[in-house]
Amino acid sequence: MSELASQFKSDFLREFAARGCLYDCTDPEALDALFAKERVTAYIGFDCTAASLHVGSLVQLMTLRRLQQAGHRPILLMGGGTTKIGDPSGKDESRLLLSAEQIEANKQSILKGVQHLLRFGDGASDAIMTDNAEWLDRLDYVPFLRDIGRHFSVNRMLTMDSVKLRLDRDQPMSFLGFNYMIMQAYDFVELYRRYGCRLQSAGSDQWGNIVSGIDLGRRVENVQLFGLTTPLITTASGAKMGKTAAGAVWLNADQRSPYEYWQFWRNTEDRDVGRFLRLFTDLPLDEISRLEALQGAELNQAKIVLATEATSILHGRAAAADAAETARRTFEEGGAAAGLPTFTLKLPDGILNLAVATGLVSSNSEARKLIANNGLRLNDAIVSDPRLQVDQGALTADGVLKLSSGKKKHVLVKPA
RNA sequence: GGGGGAGUGUCCCGAGUGGCAAAGGGGGCGGACUGUAAAUCCGCUGCGUUACGCUUCGUUGGUUCGAGUCCAACCUCCCCCA
Structure with missing residues (x-):
């Protein structure tokens, strides 16, 4: 798609494609014309399964940011409702269902973490935050089935990757998870009704769900909606973005x-x-x-x-x-810079406990192994004795200890 | 409802049929080499007061000097028949 970059007339799509953000979109010509003609309202949905988004969601967040920069209006849709169901895509097992309180707490935390990325407000291209729990929680089952459910073909749903892959691998899928795509499709229509939202963007794995929403929009609102997907980002070595040893690369500052x-x-x-x-x-x-x-x-x-x-x-x-x-x-400079992660605590007995207390290692055994491999340093000196005692005398001129695992992970310890 | 199969080191895959802290791989961590890169090579990868002890192979009991391994029941999943 990036080779098409120069053919787009709209600033947004041209830039978006040139940056390698565009994987696929529905009806490129019409979408391009729409972007060139008017301020477009577009949305991306985020699950509330954790207290922070991680780097894997960053492409989506950047998409919203770029939309705003190009003068369009982004909607950040929090999946407070859909998270109660759980996205079946890609997962081998059904996830544990989260409680409503947990989902709400996650939502607030996620929002706090992405504040700098978008400009929220009441202006024409200010970002809007909304939560699909607002409409999904209130759905009446029978009317919903009659108005919306009738437009979904089970035959077709069974052929969609999110379902098909799961069935092909003989993995279980409950009726609950099976409904996720219907909810997501309905979100799109609801956002069109509420905000005139014409575009849904997401990662390329969401293509099927996006198209379902577009179809539903045509059937119940007789409107042409659009879909835009971004590539799944992996490192050159093939690893998924944002997964490191320490776990996901969280966006919230209190987690990373x-x-x-x-x-x-x-x-x-x-x-x-x-x-x-x-x-x-x-x-x-x-x-x-x-x-x-x-x-x-x-x-x-x-x-x-x-x-x-x-x-x-x-x-x-x-x-x-x-x-x-x-x-x-x-x-x-090899110094003990003040900005390193800092732990203020009472100096424990011995170097092992200190290493555990800072989270540099998760157990005394691990600390011993690290020492045996010459991987642990105190104030940049390799620690060779696991029985080493640490006292006030070990403090640097700044009154701290610098503890390092390997060459890259450094923390400071301040005696309490 | 009947018949068959599977569940292993709490990251993943996976050998193991009475002596097992449990092969091998991926991933990860540390070291060497570098540029805070990649590739490559080496070490480590259950916990602890570490020549010793403790906990681990779906769950609970049983047989045995000794059970991941044998027996029983139960749980979960898959396949075939109805």
């Missing part, structure tokens, strides 16, 4: 600090730098071309730009600058 988030991007593989700059920053394309052309160690400069820009979008310019400075002091 701006410094750690900055580090995540700083450690991007060489081959991904240009692509990620296009996808995850607002930098102009010619600037990105210049950065990705850097060779060898020079490319580290591009990674620093990537990290700072990406962090800035999520946490703000100041937090990004702080993170960059903390990283510079830590990695280039």
